[in-house]
Amino acid sequence: MDMLIFELERNSEKPLYEQLYLGIKNAIISKRIEVGTKLPSKRKLADFLNISQTTIEIAYAQLLAEGYIASVPRVGYFVETIDDLPYVEKATKIESIQPVLKQSFRIDFHPGTIDLDGFPFSTWRKYAKILFDEQYKELLLTGHPQGEEELRTEISKYLFQSRGVITSPEQIVIGSGTEQLLPMIIRLFDHIDGYAIENPGYKTVNRILKQNGRAVFPITVDEEGMQISDLEQTTANIVYVTPSHQFPTGAVLSATRRSQLLNWAALQENRYIIEDDYDSEFRYLGKPISSLQGLDKNEKVIYMSTFTKSLMPSLRVAYFVLPKSLLSKYNKTFTYYNATVPRFDQHILANFMKDGHFAKHLNRMRKIYKKKHDHMTEIIEANYPSISISGEHTGMNILISFSHHLSEIELKEMAAKKGIGVYAISDYMVKQVESTEPKFLLGFGGLSLDEIEQAIHELMQIWGITRANPSN
Structure with missing residues (x-):
């Protein structure tokens, strides 16, 4: 029975039958117990290891279920032929891969951001409370x-x-x-x-x-x-x-x-x-x-x-x-x-x-976004006449274009370094198209009405675009 001498830790959280099962299984995989070998009877192994026959029976049953051993009636248990299996002596260290996190900005002109303060929480909560019954x-x-x-x-x-x-x-x-x-x-x-x-x-x-x-x-x-x-x-x-x-x-x-x-x-x-x-x-x-x-x-x-x-x-x-x-x-x-x-x-x-709450919510949000939209376009038109605006009157962003000695990528990186997120038209190109001047999406959904003016001025200052009416 030398082949079945295992270190069984009686104070371990892992049950004795599981320790025995793993010990025999690993010995079979590593070829320390050869194919065709007859395993000791449950009584003999129990006496040898000084553990109960029930423990042996459970371990053998698991090995039998997984195909590591075969039972021959009135004869005993024999080691089965096993295809080569990967056997790892100890856990392999897996390199941790960190997910790519979206960059957070101090000021974010993302076109997909909504106004969080406008959501009708109390009404939504009322309908949720009714249903969860x-x-x-x-x-x-x-x-x-x-x-x-x-x-x-x-x-x-x-x-x-x-x-x-x-x-x-x-x-x-x-x-x-x-x-x-x-x-x-x-x-x-x-x-x-x-x-x-x-x-x-x-x-x-x-x-x-x-x-x-x-x-x-x-x-x-x-x-x-x-x-x-x-x-x-x-x-x-x-x-x-x-x-x-x-x-x-x-x-x-x-x-x-x-x-x-x-x-x-x-x-x-x-x-x-x-x-x-x-x-x-x-x-x-x-x-x-x-x-x-x-x-x-x-x-x-x-x-x-x-x-x-x-x-x-x-x-x-x-x-x-x-x-x-x-x-x-x-x-x-x-x-x-x-x-x-x-x-x-x-x-x-x-x-x-x-x-009717959805219609009311849309009407309310339409007014909120229109105020933001109008405020953003008015600030740009009044202070930065060199900037052209398009795509206005609809949605939650405008598109601006202007002449500049730097490229879209350089301007975007320049803003990002100062904590401002802007989104170049080239970011959305499936096939690049030649452009004579930089174009950016400026979303206003996630900015409060009071934040918009300062955010625009700060962005233009970073880009070195001169303000026409600095006293305003």
Whole structure:
């Protein structure tokens, strides 16, 4: 029994049977006990090690279950043939990899930041408190795979009233963001390889398409939005656009190009448009821009939007609206699917919308963001006439451009060193386009009204842009 002499620590937190099991197992793996060797009987080994037979029995049972030994009735236990397994005498030190953290800034002009003080906490808390009660215990179970019908119904009403989107709850699919919903849409078109996207545009969309093995065609954006003539020169069958407020330039797709885009999609059966209407709620001048989906007569537009800007990014509620012609294919493709947004969150949002609080919240936030937008543009126009502003009157950021001897990268780094976050247009380029002057997005959502003026002056001072009215 020399081969089974193990150091068993009786005062260890690890049970004796586990110590014995590991000792025999490691001896088998390291070939210290040869294949075919008969192990001692439970009684003999118990006497030898001065432990109970039950301890031996449990250890042998575990080795038997894992295939290290075999039992021959009325004969005993024998070591089995084991393929070479990795055997580590001691734990290998694994190098710790620190996640890449988003840089924090003293002043942040990020275009995706919302006004945190404007959120209706008390109202939201009221709806949450009502739902977290035993009478709603069915919400603990898995709900409808496309999302709760109550929420889809409210979204359907809202879209028709505010965006002219013609839909029914059956056409709406709720998910936890573009990162989760866009791959679902891609799955519906497994036979289609080519996708056109805006340049500059959402880089996340480009990454998702590339990760799903799709060919990407970046299409240049000008002051009228995506250049449809360039799209027509590609072999793309699906195009991803932000027509109501192009990100990041702020351009609105002109009426002529809207018609051209819809006509392009109608020319072939397998052509579709993905319309991302990410922040259409915040338009400060004139009537809201009509959605492409509302203009489409051929069921060629898949409409997408989110509550990220209108409520909060952390809610993780987004949705798409499928043409009725794609519903059958969707249901066949995603028979296994379950909605990724918690049911409680969906019902809180549905009730919040049903009772009119969402509309009130949007009206209140529209006024707050308009004040910030107007204040930022007025400061720049009054004090820095050399700076051009575009993409205004919509959304939560403006786009500025100006002449400078330094590059966008150098200007961005210069601001970052002083604790100010600014975002260059080149950051959003899928395919780099020659630019004669630096262009930056200045988001105002996360800045208070009182912070904006000082933040602008401080940024311009860092960049060495002279103030026209320093006494003001």
